[in-house]
Amino acid sequence: MLRTRVITALVLVAILLPSLFWLPQSVWALLIAGFIGVGAWEWGALLGWRGPARIALGVATALLCAVLALVDPAAIGADGFAPAQAWVFACYGLSTVFWLLLVPFWLRGKWAVRGLPGLLVGAVVLLPTWLAMVQLRAFGAPLLLAVFALVWMADIAAYFAGRRFGRHKLAPTISPGKTWEGAAGATLGVLVYGLVLGHLHLAGKVALPLWVLALLLATAVSIIGDLFESLLKRKAGIKDSSNVLPGHGGVLDRIDSLTSTLPLVALAWLLLVGNA
Numbered sequence: 001m002l003r004t005r006v007i008t009a010l011v012l013v014a015i016l017l018p019s020l021f022w023l024p025q026s027v028w029a030l031l032i033a034g035f036i037g038v039g040a041w042e043w044g045a046l047l048g049w050r051g052p053a054r055i056a057l058g059v060a061t062a063l064l065c066a067v068l069a070l071v072d073p074a075a076i077g078a079d080g081f082a083p084a085q086a087w088v089f090a091c092y093g094l095s096t097v098f099w100l101l102l103v104p105f106w107l108r109g110k111w112a113v114r115g116l117p118g119l120l121v122g123a124v125v126l127l128p129t130w131l132a133m134v135q136l137r138a139f140g141a142p143l144l145l146a147v148f149a150l151v152w153m154a155d156i157a158a159y160f161a162g163r164r165f166g167r168h169k170l171a172p173t174i175s176p177g178k179t180w181e182g183a184a185g186a187t188l189g190v191l192v193y194g195l196v197l198g199h200l201h202l203a204g205k206v207a208l209p210l211w212v213l214a215l216l217l218a219t220a221v222s223i224i225g226d227l228f229e230s231l232l233k234r235k236a237g238i239k240d241s242s243n244v245l246p247g248h249g250g251v252l253d254r255i256d257s258l259t260s261t262l263p264l265v266a267l268a269w270l271l272l273v274g275n276a
Contacts, residue, residue, distance in 0.1 A: 026073065026078035033066045036062065038250075161184065175231075
């Protein structure tokens with residue numbers, strides 16, 4: 001299993017890094033549309049859908065993202081770059097309200113996703129993620145990579161801290177393997193990473209207390225995203241969202257924390273920098 005995980009990870013990195021830095025922005029938007037389409041196909045399993053219905057959901061989601069890119073190329077940086085569109089703010093705003101205000105109650109209530117409400121939730125989770133991946137890359141590939149790295153740091157630090165020090169369960173009925181010690185490790189890892197990054201690139205541009213608060217919020221939101229997908233999989237009775245990534249599960253398993261973090265970061269960046 002470890003060998004399979006390593007091979008899959010290397011293949012993903014070999015695809016991600018060249019695409020991130022060298023693809024034209026319009027092609028990047030379509031590539032991520034396809035990626036999110038696979039995530040939507042997996043979301044269909046969480047809804048209890050099977051066969052053609054899941055395929056239709058994945059294709060429709062990918063096409064919707066592609067249409068948005070074609071209809072408003074300036075918003076995604078494919079024809080100039082004018083990211084501050086009303087529909088962009090609405091998309092990010094809805095995502096922010098969902099993750100910060102609704103999902104904590106969702107985790108407490110342990111609700112499942114079913115029917116039309118589940119379909120709408122899937123749109124709120126996946127479409128802003130696509131938009132954020134595209135817009136943050138238009139602001140600069142290193143910026144998007146830095147956000148990826150922040151979430152990866154949280155995951156890695158939580159894993160090792162949890163294995164070494166984990167005693168107190170964070171959410172035993174949702175994800176028994178997660179602990180408060182792991183969450184503390186994630187927070188420490190993100191703070192170290194973020195403070196070094198801030199010292200190198202943001203010195204004098206962002207007040208230190210505000211930057212620390214942003215890092216703490218990003219860590220909390222990434223953990224919430226992870227727990228949310230874990231809850232939905234448990235409710236659906238599945239271990240992984242799919243097996244399209246051997247050794248790693250599915251697309252949703254790899255982007256669970258990113259779905260909650262990326263739109264929030266994109267909104268903050270757009271408000272603080274994008275209109276400057």
